Amino acid sequence: MMDGMERPTTGSKRVESQRPGLRWARLVRPACATLGGYFLAKLLAMLLGLALAFAGMSESEAVVTASMLSFLLYLSLLVWGFAGGLLWPRLLVLGLLPALLWPLLPYIARTGL
Amino acid sequence: MSGDFRRSMTTVHSWAGVMFGSLLMVVFWMGSLSVFDREIDRWMMSDIEAPALNHDSLSQNVSLDSVLRPHIDELLAAGARQWGSSLPDERTPYFRFFYQRADGVFVSEKIDPHRGLPIGNEGRTGNETLGASGFFFPFHFRLNLNWKGLGHNLVGAAAMAMLLLLVSGVVVHRKIIAEFFLFRTDKSFQRNNLDLHNLSSVLALPFHFLITLSGLIVFMSIYVPDIGRLVYTDKSDAWGAFYAEAADTFRRPPSGRTGGLASLDAMRAKAEAHWRDEVGFIRLRHAGDANAVVEMGRQVGGELSWNIDKVYFDAGSGERLYATDIKPMMQLQRFFVGLHFAQFDHWPLRFLYFGSGLLSCVMIATGFFFWLATRRRRHERQAVAGFTAVEAVTVASTTGLLLATLGYLVSNRIYALTEVPTPRALFETGGFYAIWLLSLLHALGRPLAVACRQQLAAIVMAGLAAPLLHFLGGGSASTPGIGAEQTGVAGVNLGLLGIALMAWWARGRMSSAVRCEAQMPGVGA
Numbered sequence: 001m002m003d004g005m006e007r008p009t010t011g012s013k014r015v016e017s018q019r020p021g022l023r024w025a026r027l028v029r030p031a032c033a034t035l036g037g038y039f040l041a042k043l044l045a046m047l048l049g050l051a052l053a054f055a056g057m058s059e060s061e062a063v064v065t066a067s068m069l070s071f072l073l074y075l076s077l078l079v080w081g082f083a084g085g086l087l088w089p090r091l092l093v094l095g096l097l098p099a100l101l102w103p104l105l106p107y108i109a110r111t112g113l
Numbered sequence: 114m115s116g117d118f119r120r121s122m123t124t125v126h127s128w129a130g131v132m133f134g135s136l137l138m139v140v141f142w143m144g145s146l147s148v149f150d151r152e153i154d155r156w157m158m159s160d161i162e163a164p165a166l167n168h169d170s171l172s173q174n175v176s177l178d179s180v181l182r183p184h185i186d187e188l189l190a191a192g193a194r195q196w197g198s199s200l201p202d203e204r205t206p207y208f209r210f211f212y213q214r215a216d217g218v219f220v221s222e223k224i225d226p227h228r229g230l231p232i233g234n235e236g237r238t239g240n241e242t243l244g245a246s247g248f249f250f251p252f253h254f255r256l257n258l259n260w261k262g263l264g265h266n267l268v269g270a271a272a273m274a275m276l277l278l279l280v281s282g283v284v285v286h287r288k289i290i291a292e293f294f295l296f297r298t299d300k301s302f303q304r305n306n307l308d309l310h311n312l313s314s315v316l317a318l319p320f321h322f323l324i325t326l327s328g329l330i331v332f333m334s335i336y337v338p339d340i341g342r343l344v345y346t347d348k349s350d351a352w353g354a355f356y357a358e359a360a361d362t363f364r365r366p367p368s369g370r371t372g373g374l375a376s377l378d379a380m381r382a383k384a385e386a387h388w389r390d391e392v393g394f395i396r397l398r399h400a401g402d403a404n405a406v407v408e409m410g411r412q413v414g415g416e417l418s419w420n421i422d423k424v425y426f427d428a429g430s431g432e433r434l435y436a437t438d439i440k441p442m443m444q445l446q447r448f449f450v451g452l453h454f455a456q457f458d459h460w461p462l463r464f465l466y467f468g469s470g471l472l473s474c475v476m477i478a479t480g481f482f483f484w485l486a487t488r489r490r491r492h493e494r495q496a497v498a499g500f501t502a503v504e505a506v507t508v509a510s511t512t513g514l515l516l517a518t519l520g521y522l523v524s525n526r527i528y529a530l531t532e533v534p535t536p537r538a539l540f541e542t543g544g545f546y547a548i549w550l551l552s553l554l555h556a557l558g559r560p561l562a563v564a565c566r567q568q569l570a571a572i573v574m575a576g577l578a579a580p581l582l583h584f585l586g587g588g589s590a591s592t593p594g595i596g597a598e599q600t601g602v603a604g605v606n607l608g609l610l611g612i613a614l615m616a617w618w619a620r621g622r623m624s625s626a627v628r629c630e631a632q633m634p635g636v637g638a
Contacts, residue, residue, distance in 0.1 A: 061359075068445070109346055
């Protein structure tokens with residue numbers, strides 16, 4: 001990862017020494033955080049809506065609650081995705097989890113297909 | 114907070130800022146202008162709609178049956194299927210009327226509350242302007258890019274980026290309270306610029322966050338359309354099913370038999386008695402059918418929340434059919450919508466919105482300039498491709514955007530003063546885009562500081578020219594009058610002069626800063 005605004009003049013060496021393969025690897029984290037984060041946030045919001053409806057909230061109220069919270073969920077996932085630290089937990093949670101859960105949605109839906 | 118976390122947030126802050134800065138600048142600038150969209154509308158229409166403008170046109174004094182009814186009957190005879198209109202109010206002294214023609218196309222027009230005739234088509238064909246509410250306002254939320262919802266989604270992505278920028282910015286900014294009181298006017302331009310970025314960010318932080326979040330909530334049907342998919346199993350239209358329940362909508366199918374239309378004034382009186390509040394909007398569905406329904410919506414100016422309360426009437430008999438009852442969480446959503454749209458009758462709040470929106474613009478622009486300045490040397494040394502382009506885009510999205518906006522208003526006045534044969538809306542939007550494009554080309558051809566200074570000079574001239582042209586070509590509406598209707602138009606003129614003044618000041622400040630830094634290599638940028 002390159003430096004931010006704190007030490008703007010020290011980044012040059014690293015950029016020069018970068019191997020071409022690493023350039024693409026650097027796109028994995030942003031892709032996970034933005035795309036994976038969006039789908040996971042939406043998934044979690046959908047499940048929240050379903051849970052609220054089961055808990056007795058009226059259907060439209062459950063959906064509007066979940067919809068409003070989905071943006072804050074997405075924001076949290078974005079921050080976590082872009083925070084430093086290991087890449088593989090992000091890959092697992094933001095990449096793999098939504099990819100696995102998405103096809104299962106029809107079976108979780110309230111009255112089936 | 115670990116250093117690692119702060120470093121990653123710094124990276125995200127600069128990358129998201131560079132990628133979405135221009136887009137955010139456009140959205141926040143257009144949004145700020147939209148706070149006063151009706152006033153700008155009136156300024157732009159001052160040569161055509163004079164007869165409509167006085168206090169008799171306030172909704173309470175206008176009979177729907179005598180003013181709107183003849184027009185409606187004419188449309189129905191021509192085969193219109195539905196129509197609707199918002200009622201005149203203090204800021205919009207005319208009916209904003211729409212109808213669906215027999216071929217399915219929706220047409221909108223402004224109706225003079227005195228004569229019941231459409232405003233803006235007299236004398237010249239194609240004389241109708243989009244104004245601010247038809248151009249700046251849609252630009253704010255969909256960039257006037259309607260292809261496959263592209264504009265909406267770009268703005269949505271920018272809004273999420275904005276939230277991320279705010280969070281990461283707070284993390285990056287270590288001494289958020291201590292530095293809030295720090296503004297080093299004596300130091301370099303670069304230091305000043307960063308202090309201004311921090312000041313505008315922190316001062317209006319709650320505004321930046323809430324206006325962005327509420328903007329996303331306004332369009333949740335577009336950004337997260339399928340949240341209801343697990344709850345509403347009708348896969349074809351989960352959102353439709355949701356909205357019908359959430360808004361407590363009343364619908365009934367057309368019968369196929371023809372039917373009449375009872376007194377609209379009587380229905381309005383019933384609806385107003387029900388809410389003890391004024392009607393702001395009416396709509397007729399299944400026009401001409403025996404099952405036609407008149408929908409009356411409560412006005413939104415009275416409170417912070419943007420209500421969707423409606424009373425439904427049988428069009429033929431005028432009997433009340435149904436009154437909506439909105440549930441609490443949906444009311445919370447309506448609260449966020451109201452918070453975003455700022456349509457409540459409260460002038461100080463409106464100015465506060467405008468000022469905070471401008472602070473957002475300042476925050477975005479200064480952030481951009483900071484990024485450019487810290488990187489210019491390194492990128493020049495390494496000859497990073499595209500850096501000049503980023504600089505030019507920055508200029509086009511700051512001073513260029515202001516210039517294009519002024520170009521839109523100046524085109525409006527040129528149209529009023531001359532015999533341009535093109536339709537007015539085309540002439541004005543053409544002026545906007547042409548000047549925007551020119552500002553980009555201009556910035557591509559010269560260094561950032563020079564481009565900025567020259568465009569600021571152009572802004573000064575355009576900011577002076579627009580009120581001058583307005584004074585010269587105001588037509589009948591420019592005849593002196595000190596009523597409420599003239600205050601808004603005068604306010605727009607004052608605002609334009611203010612822009613010219615600010616641009617003049619910024620130009621001088623930039624020149625001296627550039628001179629200063631040229632003498633002291635190694636300091637600042």
